[in-house]
Every structure is written in structure tokens, then in C-alpha cells.
Amino acid sequence: MEKPLALTLGEPAGIGPDIALAAWLRRHELGLPPFYLLGDLTCLRRRASALLIDIDLAEVTAADAERTFADALPVVSTGVSTTAEPGQPDATSAPAAIAAITQAVADVEAGRASAVVTNPIAKSVLYKAGFKHPGHTEFLAELARQGGVTPQPVMMLWCEELAVVPVTIHVALRDAIAQLTTEMIVSTARIVVADLQRRFGIARPRLAIAGLNPHAGEDGTLGSEDRAIVAPAVAQLVSEGIAARGPLPADTMFHAAARKTYDCAICMYHDQALIPIKTIAFDQGVNVTLGLPFVRTSPDHGTAFDIAGTGRADPSSLIAALKLAARMASAQTA
Template identity: 60%
Template structure:
């Protein structure tokens, strides 16, 4: 698997080191960690490891040789320049390296040199200063799918954990723009992709999707806004007519307790925080960000750069290890039962 380093001044490099260390020290995690290589600056990783008491063996490799050395050293595919930022102090000059790591990771999957892409957290603000034109990872991966694979893609962000899976229909936009962006067509496309990939990579023959409402109480029959009637209900009718198992619109405030979660496999939510608050409450350390709708597998830890603890040795690799584990299971077989 190809791992992009993320923002080198965040905790991405540290948790990459810790993931390799935990793969070799017998610490408890779900299954064995499949071999991976990191696209990063080897010297930066060595300095960081020594500073946090994790002076691991690191070997520079070509991607095709990574699995052979994984048992003895962390395989690193060097980037085109050295990292200049320090932990907790990001540098705008590192932004092109962050982008390069993502692009090359996807390119290695396209070339057959890696089975999946695992990305560490990025700082969108830092990338914007370097001219990054995408709202986030998800949208950038969609562009790479079209550029490298020649396949137009609608990338769909799913946050997955054993407790809950959620998909926001609108993602990295201001709450004020949700109403102008949300359409029946977008809901239908998002749900189709979710159902398809839950079948393809999660072993669910008939995925059950719960569609949330937009307004409190799903609009209370229009008294709190007609969006649930005019936008969401027609989308549900279309999906049901296509044979996709969907229900709703459900009031969001009663959709995420244990009894409700037992009735669906993924919740399709109308905006970012409606989806992410419940899963980060239930599974902050174990949730994985999965991009659906792409011609390649991509997962990521479900947290940010954590500049405040970068370089202190305090960062947990739990979500990254979960992302590695999920990517490996999704890649092993198209019909692999993950859920």
C-alpha cells in the first residue's frame, strides 16, 4: 500500500512511524498490518523518530521492493525535495511536497505498484496558500481519478467504523451554501455510489441506507421548511424505484442511537457536521475516512494534523492503523466482507 505522508509538520509522519513499530512489536490491533511504504522525506522521518524516542530502521526503496523489506525496516519512497517545516510549525514550502505525495501514491496504484492509497492528514489552509484549488482531499482525489485513470468520478466521502458508517451529501462547503447545493439528483448520485461500493468492497448484498432529513424533525411536514418534502423525498422515491434499499427522511436527532443504527448499514446525511459529529463521538480513534466512487481504494485516518501535539510523541496511530487495515481488506478481494 502507498501511504502519503500528509502535512510533514503535523502528526502524519509520527503516526506512520508508530504504525510500522506496532506492526513489529506485537501490540494489539485488528489483524496484521499489511506491508506499506511511505512517500516522505527519509531524513525528516529519521530526525523525527530520534526526537520522540522512536529511532526506527528506515530504508529508501522503489515501490515494488517495499514488501520485501517491510519486515526489517520502514520502506520510504523519497519525495523530490527535503522537508523544511518543523513539527507544529508548518511551512508553505512543504505544500508542494504534500501534494506530490498524494499524486504519486495514486499514480503507483494506477501503475500496479500499490494496491491502495492511505493518506495522512493535510492542512487545507497551508495548501491554499500554495495555490491548492480543491476544498479537500476528497475533491482532489476525484480530479486525480479523471487525470490518471481517464474516468470522471463523483468522489463520495464515507466515514466508517464498526459502530457506524456515515456519508455527507454536501461536504466541504459553508453551511450557508448547503441549501443552494443540495438537490434530489445529488442525493441520488451519492446514494447510488454508496450502495454500489458497499456491495463491491464491503460484502453487503443489499445495503440498507438511512436518509436523514435536513431540517429539525425532518421538516415537521413542511412547517420547518419544505426541503425534506421537495428535495429529499423525491430522491428516496427514485432510489426505491431502482431497487436500492433506502428509508427516510429520518430526523437526524433520532438516527444515531444504538437501536436506530441496527436498522441500516450507512446513514446518508445532508451536510458535513450532521454526519461527522455522531461518528466522531462514537468512534473517534477507530473511524476511517473512505473515499467511495473512485477507480482505486483510498482510506485515511479520521482526524486532522494536530499541530498542537506534533513532535511530542503523544499522537495515537490507532486511526491510521484502522485505515491501513480497512484498505488492505478492501483490496484483497472485491467481495471481501468488511462490514
């Protein structure tokens, strides 16, 4: 039997507690895989009270989480309490969020959990507390460091209809263009292929590689990068036996018929990847980190301080993240 999923609290002043409570309440209706929430029981009780939710919460160990899940939301203490109120992060926010992430990874590595699912964090809050990583993904990669080697994490956005990966991520567009290299595209695509095989059960993944410029450069008349950088990457991948094609005009890659021709779209920059998937599945998209030695998924949205504690937060993306994490963990151990 699979171990439960380790779900982090996220930013305690955000909607992470709200959607975790809401997801557990729908566990039977949706057939959710067992999970436990890493965080502060007192904080969760305060949030449930603010939301006027009558819910059973049980502080347990990870070993007891699965048998508890049917009757009460299992809460595994991180030993870090938080006083943050909805929409009002405070000095306890960052330590609580970091402790939950750190323990989730430790639990998976120790075999107490099958995968990590992370609720949204507030980067600005973490930065003020001295957090040195750009975000969740880079911190997880550092926690996964083995033998002095830090894995290259790759961000995938996934829904049933589409999977996309941006090669460059949270940088200004001019910097994304300057940073883009053939080697970066190739290394990213290799990681995508390996995880699609191992964790999605796709024997020979098909990759659609987007061009950088309009019309994929129009044979060099609309920019040289597609001929000089992207095309050589595609050629290298094909020479390795990977089913890759491109560079393709990005404006014709995402309609329904085109999506059926590939398993993942490799895009050159953030918005090129995220606009189509958020248009298709704004409430059901899942953020997946590839390239790690463990499964990690997350809702594809932020902390939403403005609606935290109001009952208006939609748990759909978290529910999708929980289901996908269980599916990926099961696939890699099958």
C-alpha cells in the same frame, strides 16, 4: 498476494510522520498489512530523533517494500525533500505533501500498490502555495480523471459501528441547504451502494436517508425541503431497487438499535453526519473516499501542529485506515 499500501507523508510539519512511525512499530502486535511511506527519508529520520524513537528506516522502491516491511519501515522517495520542523510548516511543506499524493495514486494505477492511505494535510498551507482544490478528495478525483471525465467523489466516515455520508460537505450551513437537490442525494446514494457492494461485500446495502429539518420536517410544518427534495430522492432510489428509507428524523437515527437497521446513513450536511460518528469513535474513525477507481482511506483527524513531534499523537485512526484499506482492496479483487 496483495500489493502493499501506499501511505502518504501528509503535511510534514504535522503528526503524519509521528503516527506513521508509531503504526509501523506496532505492525506485529496488530497484524498490520504491509505499507510503505511516500516521503523524505531525511525528514523521517529527524522526526524519529525528535521523538526519541529507535526505528529502522529503509529507502526502497515500491517493488521491494513488502519484503522490507517486517524489518524496517519502507520509505519510497518522492524526490521532494522537506525542511519543515514539527508544528512549523514552511515553503517545502506543500510540494512534499502534493508529491506524495500524486505518486501514491500513480503507484496504485500502475499496480505497484493496492490502495492509497493519506496522512492529514494542512489546507491553508497548500492554498498559500497555489493549490487549486478544496482538499484531498477533490485533488484525488482530478488525479483519477479518465477520458476527460472526473469521477464524483463521495466522503464516507466509517467505524465498525457506523458508516455515514454527508451529501453536502465543507460549505456553510445556509449554502448546504441552498445547494441540496434531489439529484445530488440520488447520485451520492448510488455511489455509496456501488462501493458498499464492490468494496465492502454487502450484496444489498440498506440506506437510511436523514431528513434535513427537525423531525424530518414534521409533514411540512418545520420546513418544506424534506417533502420537496429528500422524499423524491428516496422514492427514486427505491424505484431503482435500492433498499433506501426516509426521510428519517436525524435525532433518532444513531442510537445502537437504530444503527442495526442500516449499513450506511446518508446525511444532508456535514455536522449531521460527523457528530454521531465522532461521538461513537473519535479515535478510530476512518475517512473513506468512494466513487474513485481506487481505494483511498485516511485518518479522520487533522495535522495537530500543536502536538507534532511530542510523542502525544494517537495512531489509532491511521491504524484503522490501514486495516480498512487492505480489507477494501482485498474485497474488490476477490
